[in-house]
Amino acid sequence: xxxxxxxxxxxxxxxxxxxxxxxxxxxxxxxxxxxxxxxxxxxxxxxxxxxxxxxxxxxxxxxxxxxxxxxxxxxxxxxxxxxxxxxxxxxxxxxxxxxxxxxxxxxxxxxxxxxxxxxxxxxxxxxxxxxxxxxxxxxxxxxxxxxxxxxxxxxxxxxxxxxxxxxxxxxxxxxxxxxxxxxxxxxxxxxxxxxxxxxxxxxxxxxxxxxxxxxxxxxxxxxxxxxxxx
Amino acid sequence: xxxxxxxxxxxxxxxxxxxxxxxxxxxxxxxxxxxxxxxxxxxxxxxxxxxxxxxxxxxxxxxxxxxxxxxxxxxxxxxxxxxxxxxxxxxxxxxxxxxxxxxxxxxxxxxxxxxxxxxxxxxxxxxxxxxxxxxxxxxxxxxxxxxxxxxxxxxxxxxxxxxxxxxxxxxxxxxxxxxxxxxxxxxxxxxxxxxxxxxxxxxxxxxxxxxxxxxxxxxxxxxxxxxxxxxxxxxxxxxxxxxxxxxxxxxxxxxxxxxxxxxxxxxxxxxxxxxxxxxxxxxxxxxxxxxxxxxxxxxxxxxxxxxxxxxxxxxxxxxxxxxxxxxxxxxxxxxxxxxxxxxxxxxxxxxxxxxxxxxxxxxxxxxxxxxxxxxxxxxxxxxxxxxxxxxxxxxxxxxxxxxxxxxxxxxxxxxxxxxxxxxxxxxxxxxxxxxxxxxxxxxxxxxxxxxxxxxxxxxxxxxxxxxxxxxxxxxxxxxxxxx
Numbered sequence: 001x002x003x004x005x006x007x008x009x010x011x012x013x014x015x016x017x018x019x020x021x022x023x024x025x026x027x028x029x030x031x032x033x034x035x036x037x038x039x040x041x042x043x044x045x046x047x048x049x050x051x052x053x054x055x056x057x058x059x060x061x062x063x064x065x066x067x068x069x070x071x072x073x074x075x076x077x078x079x080x081x082x083x084x085x086x087x088x089x090x091x092x093x094x095x096x097x098x099x100x101x102x103x104x105x106x107x108x109x110x111x112x113x114x115x116x117x118x119x120x121x122x123x124x125x126x127x128x129x130x131x132x133x134x135x136x137x138x139x140x141x142x143x144x145x146x147x148x149x150x151x152x153x154x155x156x157x158x159x160x161x162x163x164x165x166x167x168x169x170x171x172x173x174x175x176x177x178x179x180x181x182x183x184x185x186x187x188x189x190x191x192x193x194x195x196x197x198x199x200x201x202x203x204x205x206x207x208x209x210x211x212x213x214x215x216x217x218x219x220x221x222x223x224x225x226x227x228x229x230x
Numbered sequence: 231x232x233x234x235x236x237x238x239x240x241x242x243x244x245x246x247x248x249x250x251x252x253x254x255x256x257x258x259x260x261x262x263x264x265x266x267x268x269x270x271x272x273x274x275x276x277x278x279x280x281x282x283x284x285x286x287x288x289x290x291x292x293x294x295x296x297x298x299x300x301x302x303x304x305x306x307x308x309x310x311x312x313x314x315x316x317x318x319x320x321x322x323x324x325x326x327x328x329x330x331x332x333x334x335x336x337x338x339x340x341x342x343x344x345x346x347x348x349x350x351x352x353x354x355x356x357x358x359x360x361x362x363x364x365x366x367x368x369x370x371x372x373x374x375x376x377x378x379x380x381x382x383x384x385x386x387x388x389x390x391x392x393x394x395x396x397x398x399x400x401x402x403x404x405x406x407x408x409x410x411x412x413x414x415x416x417x418x419x420x421x422x423x424x425x426x427x428x429x430x431x432x433x434x435x436x437x438x439x440x441x442x443x444x445x446x447x448x449x450x451x452x453x454x455x456x457x458x459x460x461x462x463x464x465x466x467x468x469x470x471x472x473x474x475x476x477x478x479x480x481x482x483x484x485x486x487x488x489x490x491x492x493x494x495x496x497x498x499x500x501x502x503x504x505x506x507x508x509x510x511x512x513x514x515x516x517x518x519x520x521x522x523x524x525x526x527x528x529x530x531x532x533x534x535x536x537x538x539x540x541x542x543x544x545x546x547x548x549x550x551x552x553x554x555x556x557x558x559x560x561x562x563x564x565x566x567x568x569x570x571x572x573x574x575x576x577x578x579x580x581x582x583x584x585x586x587x588x589x590x591x592x593x594x595x596x597x598x599x600x601x602x603x604x605x606x607x608x609x610x611x612x613x614x615x616x617x618x619x620x621x622x623x624x625x626x627x628x629x630x631x632x633x634x635x636x637x638x639x640x641x642x643x644x645x646x647x648x649x650x651x652x653x654x655x656x657x658x659x660x661x662x663x664x665x666x667x668x669x670x671x672x673x674x675x676x677x678x679x680x681x682x683x684x685x686x687x688x689x690x691x692x693x694x695x696x697x698x699x700x701x702x703x704x705x706x707x708x709x710x711x712x713x
Contacts, residue, residue, distance in 0.1 A: 085563075085605055103543050105536075193566040193599070200568050211570040211591040211630075217578060218571040221563065221605040 003117055004028045006047035008038040008064065009079065010057050014102075018051070021106045027113075035059035039067045042074070049117055052096070053079045054087055062090055069095040075116035079104075085221040092175045092222065099173070115171040132167055134228035135214060137206055139167060146206075153205050158183060162198050163206075166216070166226035175223040199224060236278035240286045243270050243277075244293060251298040260312075263298045264319050267291070271323040275330035283327030291320045346457055349377040350464060357468035364396070366472055367443065370465035371398035378447060378458055384435070384465065385412045386443040392416050412444040421459075433458060435466035442469045501545055505538035512538075544616075548674040551609070552661070555681040562606065562685060566599040569632050569641065572608035576615055577630075583619050587628055594633040598708055602686045607706075610682045610690075613675040614643040614702050622647025622699070638688075639706045646699040655692045679704075 005022060009015050010033045022029055030045055032038050035056045042050060042064075050068065054061035065076055078091045078099035088099050097116045100109050132139045138147040144160060146153050155163065165182040166174065174182075176192045184194065199218075203210040217225045247270035251263050267290040275283035295305050299312055307313065353373045360366035367384040374382040386396040392413045415422050415432040419441045422432045435443040445462045512531040516523070523531070554560050570593055577589065600607065611630075618628055622645045629644040650658060657663050659680045679702075683690040688706040695701045 103539075196567050196571070196599070200570065203570070209591065211573045211593055212577050213574050218575045220572065220575050220608045221603075 002026050002028050003048035004030060004045065005113070006030045006032070006038065006041055006045065006050045008032055008035070008050065008056065008061070009053040010034070010055070011053075014053075014079075017106070018109075021110070022113075025110060033057070035061065035064050038064045042068050043071065046072075047074060048120070049113060050074055050076045051079065051113070052076055054084075054091065055081065062087070062094060065091055065094040065096050073120070075120045077109075077112055077116055088222050089175050089177070092173055093177055097172055119170065119172060132228070137215070139163065141167075148206060155202075155205065159198055159202050159205070162195075162202060163226075166224065167228070170226055170228045173219050173223050173225045177223075179223065236282050237285075240274040240278045240282045241289075243273050244286055244289050246270075247290070248293045248297055251294065255298045255302070260294075260299050261315070264294055264315065267294045268319065268323055268326065271327050272330055275327040276334060279334065280328055280331035283331055284324060287320060287323035287327055290323060291316050294319070346377075346460075349373075350460055353377070353461060354464050354468070357464065358471075360468065361472060361475075363469055363472050364398075366468045367465065368398045370461070370468065371445075374445070374447075374458070374461045374465070377461065381448045383446045383448060384443055385409070385416070385446065387416060392444060408446065412446060415444045416441055431458065433462040435462055435469060437466050437470040437473075442466055442473070498545075498549065502542060505542045505545075508538040509535050509542075545674075548678060551678050552674050552681065555678065555685065560606070560685065562603040564602055565604060566601050567604050569593060569597060569600050569639070572604060572611050573630055573632075575608050576612040579612060580615055580619065583616070584628075586625050587619075589628045589630065592629065592631040597632055597634060598639065600639055600706060601709055602706060603682075606682045606685070610679045610704065611641070611643070613679050617675050618643060618645045618647065618700075621645075626699075634708070635705075637708050639708055641704040641706070643702045644695055644699060646695075646697075649694060649698060650692055650700055655694075658692060659690070 005027045007015065007018055007022070007029060009018065009031070015031055015033075019029060019031070030041055030047060032041050033056075035058050038050070038052070038056075041047070050064075052061055052064055056064075061078070068074065068076065075098075076091075076096045078088065078096050079102055080088055080091070080099050081102055091099060097119070098112045100112055130141060132141065136149045138150070140146075141164075146155055146160070146163070161183045162179065165179060176195055177189045180189045180191060180195055183198075184191070188194065199216065200210070203213055203216055206215060207213045215227055217227060219225055244267075247266055251266060254263060254266075271283060271287050271290050274286040278286075292305070295307065295312070295316060296303065299307055301308065353370065356369055356373065357366050360369055363386065367386055371382045371384045384398045385392045387393065388396050392409060411422060411432055415434050419434045419436060421434060423430070431447045433445045433447070434441045435445055443466075445458070445465060447458050512534045516528065516531055520528075570591075573591055573593070577584065577591075615628065615630075622628075626646040630642070631644070632639065632641045634640070654663075659676050661674060661677045680690050683704055683706070686706055687709070688704060690702065690704045693701045693703060
């Protein structure tokens with residue numbers, strides 16, 4: 001059966017074109033306009049993914065993330081207005097999977113939805129073992145060996161740990177705070193410049209042109225994203 | 231009225247002279263000794279004033295007669311010529327004494343005048359520095375207190391009423407009756423001296439059109455009332471200047487905002503209407519003539535809608551950014567970050583537009599981290615690249631380079647386009663400026679770049695490039711050492 005998407009959006013015009021685009025892709029769709037409706041539908045219908053607009057008439061969209069995350073790991077993709085980095089970070093820290101800034105092209109949104117659905121499937125299959133290959137890079141997770149163009153590259157323990165965390169969430173934006181927490185522990189979440197230094201080193205070792213990355217992308221003011229499929 | 235200290239001093243001078251006379255009386259002619267006594271009278275006149283000098287004149291003549299004119303130690307004289315001499319000496323002593331003390335009085339008055347002028351000058355100068363009504367009043371009251379040696383309070387009106395809250399001194403006990411008195415003076419514009427304490431005086435601060443407040447001189451003893459009037463005038467002038475300045479400032483601001491708004495409106499309405507017209511036209515063609523259009527035309531119209539919508543989006547974003555930057559609604563989220571991050575992001579976002587171009591990136595090895603708002607600086611770079619894409623041939627190369635130069639991070643975006651018309655290097659950073667070649671867009675991209683660079687304490691310039699093209703050079707201060 002095709003995945004069921006829950007679309008939470010109060011603007012009728014946006015709902016209209018999203019409905020057209022998503023149904024054309026074959027997704028099943030449940031629509032609602034308010035936060036309380038969204039929370040009710042999320043637990044009643046158990047959707048495969050939630051598409052969530054943050055500006056809702058009754059309550060803050062962030063409340064929906066909090067509510068849903070209490071009981072479900074369902075992927076949540078945020079539709080945010082441009083320039084609200086703070087909201088994006090809060091949403092991601094609360095457990096949202098991704099965000100798309102309005103106005104967006106539908107192609108972009110569909111790609112994010114596909115990636116989020118795939119991640120949750122991978123997560124369910126728990127396949128974070130063996131060897132991961134992307135582009136000219138190969139990561140042997142069992143032996144902790146990284147090869148670029150079949151040449152072994154030496155990573156420091158922290159660099160490897162960082163890569164590992166990113167690999168666990170391919171295509172997902174991880175906030176500075178989330179990465180710091182995962183790699184350096186809960187007490188280092190304000191030291192963003194550590195992270196930047198390690199990311200820069202990782203890029204030097206993995207990317208051909210660190211200033212034009214193919215895999216390890218910066219989300220300005222928010223965090224980083226590792227993209228492992230073309 | 232002769233004060234004790236002056237009398238003692240005068241007595242001392244005459245006594246010393248007398249002793250000197252006694253010591254010299256055998257060796258000098260009496261006429262020459264008389265000169266000593268005249269000198270003493272002059273000294274007394276200079277130091278002690280006219281009244282004492284008159285007494286000193288009589289005392290000197292008497293002492294001269296008694297001690298220095300034979301027979302000694304008696305007022306009786308041998309020779310009656312001496313009587314003439316005494317009379318002459320007394321007359322001379324009185325005249326010199328009077329004239330000298332007059333001079334002294336003139337000098338004293340001049341000094342007082344000078345001090346007063348100085349004080350008023352100081353008052354007006356220090357009031358001239360104040361830019362707020364209440365500050366000026368406080369400063370005025372403070373200086374008036376010093377100048378008049380009396381406690382001075384200034385009351386200011388609030389909505390037409392003298393208000394207890396708006397007075398310049400907190401610690402003086404001012405009962406409500408004084409507020410009422412001040413209110414009366416404020417309303418009538420006439421000074422009143424019927425205060426709570428003897429000698430208290432309420433002076434209106436009279437501006438050219440209206441009364442601006444009340445100056446109260448409390449508990450003044452002798453009090454220099456004309457001086458108090460002058461001070462009140464000075465303070466009133468200062469208050470009036472400040473009031474009219476802030477009114478003028480407000481008017482200027484309103485005019486500027488109005489001009490901004492109208493140029494914004496005309497630019498925006500043109501730049502929004504054009505893509506809107508294209509969108510509406512394309513969409514309505516698709517709706518009404520759908521079955522008569524061939525697939526290629528239909529695809530073209532759809533492409534048209536999408537492109538024009540993107541153009542509108544850029545314009546609206548730029549307008550919002552500009553407004554936010556200008557209204558101070560942006561707080562910089564400063565962080566240390568390597569420049570390659572924003573370079574990578576900008577190139578990624580412009581991937582499609584950059585399709586056929588060669589873009590080379592040259593970031594110096596020893597480049598320190600930038601300290602700034604990653605999102606805004608990323609936007610700056612993005613705007614510059616977008617600008618280059620728009621105004622240079624689609625296959626011309628672009629370069630992005632960064633290096634350290636003393637205490638600056640220098641980031642450059644270089645193109646091989648047609649360059650900038652001479653004389654427009656600065657104007658392209660002005661809002662809504664349209665160069666000869668610039669026919670599209672609201673001319674906001676570069677002004678936003680400048681606003682962002684300046685918000686970081688840096689600068690941006692456009693320089694002609696050797697061999698053709700433009701170099702946009704951004705300088706950002708390296709403030710702190712990166713951790």
